Amino acid sequence: MTELKAGTAAEFAAGAEPVAVFSAEDSGPAAAWLAPKARKALAEAAKEEGFTGKAGETVSVRIHDGAAERRYLLAGVGKRRDAGSEAHRKAAAALVKAFKGRFETFWLAAGTQAPAAAEGVLLASYAYTEYKKADSEPKLKTVKFLTKTAAEAKKAAAVLERAASVCEAVCFTRDLVNRCPSDKSPEAVADIAKGLAGGDVKVEVVDRKQAEKMGMNLLVAVGRGATREPRMVHLTYAPKGAKKKVALVGKGVVYDSGGLSLKPPASMETMKNDMAGAAMVLGMFKVLSRLKVKVEVHGYCALAYNMPGPDAYKPGDVVKSMNGKTVEILNTDAEGRLVLADALHWAVQEKPSAMLDFATLTGAQLVALGSGYTAAMTNDRGLLSKYLAAAKRQDENVWELPLPKEYEDMVKGKFGDLLNIGKVRGEAGTIVGGLFLKEFVGDVPWVHLDIAGPAWSDSGLAYSAPGGTGALVRATLDWLGSL
Numbered sequence: 178m179t180e181l182k183a184g185t186a187a188e189f190a191a192g193a194e195p196v197a198v199f200s201a202e203d204s205g206p207a208a209a210w211l212a213p214k215a216r217k218a219l220a221e222a223a224k225e226e227g228f229t230g231k232a233g234e235t236v237s238v239r240i241h242d243g244a245a246e247r248r249y250l251l252a253g254v255g256k257r258r259d260a261g262s263e264a265h266r267k268a269a270a271a272l273v274k275a276f277k278g279r280f281e282t283f284w285l286a287a288g289t290q291a292p293a294a295a296e297g298v299l300l301a302s303y304a305y306t307e308y309k310k311a312d313s314e315p316k317l318k319t320v321k322f323l324t325k326t327a328a329e330a331k332k333a334a335a336v337l338e339r340a341a342s343v344c345e346a347v348c349f350t351r352d353l354v355n356r357c358p359s360d361k362s363p364e365a366v367a368d369i370a371k372g373l374a375g376g377d378v379k380v381e382v383v384d385r386k387q388a389e390k391m392g393m394n395l396l397v398a399v400g401r402g403a404t405r406e407p408r409m410v411h412l413t414y415a416p417k418g419a420k421k422k423v424a425l426v427g428k429g430v431v432y433d434s435g436g437l438s439l440k441p442p443a444s445m446e447t448m449k450n451d452m453a454g455a456a457m458v459l460g461m462f463k464v465l466s467r468l469k470v471k472v473e474v475h476g477y478c479a480l481a482y483n484m485p486g487p488d489a490y491k492p493g494d495v496v497k498s499m500n501g502k503t504v505e506i507l508n509t510d511a512e513g514r515l516v517l518a519d520a521l522h523w524a525v526q527e528k529p530s531a532m533l534d535f536a537t538l539t540g541a542q543l544v545a546l547g548s549g550y551t552a553a554m555t556n557d558r559g560l561l562s563k564y565l566a567a568a569k570r571q572d573e574n575v576w577e578l579p580l581p582k583e584y585e586d587m588v589k590g591k592f593g594d595l596l597n598i599g600k601v602r603g604e605a606g607t608i609v610g611g612l613f614l615k616e617f618v619g620d621v622p623w624v625h626l627d628i629a630g631p632a633w634s635d636s637g638l639a640y641s642a643p644g645g646t647g648a649l650v651r652a653t654l655d656w657l658g659s660l
């Protein structure tokens with residue numbers, strides 16, 4: 178990962194390294210330290226290269242800034258009025274993409290947008306190279322954030338350190354999602370979770386036999402088609418003096434073939450992504466103590482392969498969940514809610530004051546909201562509004578769907594208490610998933626986050642390479658920090 182440093186104006190003036198500057202369409206380069214004459218020269222040199230300051234644009238020019246000759250890298254942020262943190266995150270990412278092969282170091286004048294710019298740099302410099310050689314080794318080693326005084330540099334260093342931790346959680350999540358499915362069995366992911374133990378973090382792994390004894394029959398049923406058995410992981414982060422306790426629950430279907438209700442080939446191509454919720458939980462646990470999160474956090478990862486096999490669970494099966502409700506299986510491809518049901522019920526035993534679950538749960542989420550918006554459902558208005566505020570601060574899009582009482586009948590079974598798909602096919606699939614999960618959360622304030630679309634990008638995004646995106650890691654860490 179690119180290293181972020183904070184440096185002073187004096188250090189900057191002493192060297193001749195390039196400096197990156199954000200530039201708006203209507204107000205030009207944000208280089209307040211330059212004399213008006215030099216700023217004009219910079220704007221003119223950029224204009225001559227066809228640079229207008231539109232979002233996504235970058236340009237490299239050399240000017241004499243009054244003191245010395247220096248290279249200036251400009252990144253457009255669009256109209257100044259609309260250029261908030263997300264525009265600066267994207268512009269910083271554009272700088273990395275444009276110049277990572279050319280410079281080892283550049284300065285970045287980010288001012289009050291330093292937190293977003295730092296994230297843009299780190300998230301855009303991520304590459305997943307576990308199975309292939311990188312196309313070209315990026316040269317970019319260090320980005321130095323320009324501040325005026327030593328005292329300001331010190332403050333900026335703390336901001337950069339926080340951004341580095343948050344981005345490490347995002348990138349760890351991406352790595353787990355991007356790993357090929359045969360290399361991330363439930364046992365292998367549980368081992369990765371064990372590797373996070375130490376300090377304030379404890380990790381408990383439940384294997385298939387124990388899961389059976391504990392009554393986690395839904396998790397066991399989903400995992401029955403595969404030879405490599407399911408696991409339930411419980412991570413605990415308990416800092417001294419914590420007054421609140423929350424739970425984060427992640428769907429970890431390490432590969433979803435659909436089971437006997439087999440998916441068509443095209444739909445299987447990205448199904449290593451079906452553990453993105455669990456990957457998020459692990460990513461966040463990696464940095465909770467470094468971020469000095471003050472609340473006790475319990476993490477749950479329900480890990481299983483969903484495969485056809487001689488003993489695979491079948492449409493028509495009725496399975497008793499850990500909380501005693503029986504579930505009639507009609508489609509083995511609606512397995513996420515099954516493994517989550519047992520995880521949620523187990524989490525409820527801890528009596529958390531708030532519980533979030535993250536799940537690539539329904540294709541219907543993608544139909545309803547697309548890949549740019551997570552669907553949120555809740556039994557607690559207050560909790561959801563706090564989470565939405567955190568997501569907004571991080572420019573992550575979350576949109577609420579209702580859990581209407583009058584739809585509850587959609588998940589009532591004929592031969593069991595509940596159905597694992599909706600009674601009316603093709604209707605409200607995402608909401609039906611939420612209503613099913615609601616049956617397992619008791620009275621705990623809870624938000625269900627269906628990340629089926631946002632967790633993955635085929636073509637990549639402004640600051641996310643193709644593959645796992647690490648969506649909602651930033652929002653959730655922000656929410657944890659606000660408690």
Ligand SMILES: [Zn+2]
Pocket residue numbers: 433435483509510511512513
């Ligand atoms: Zn499925």
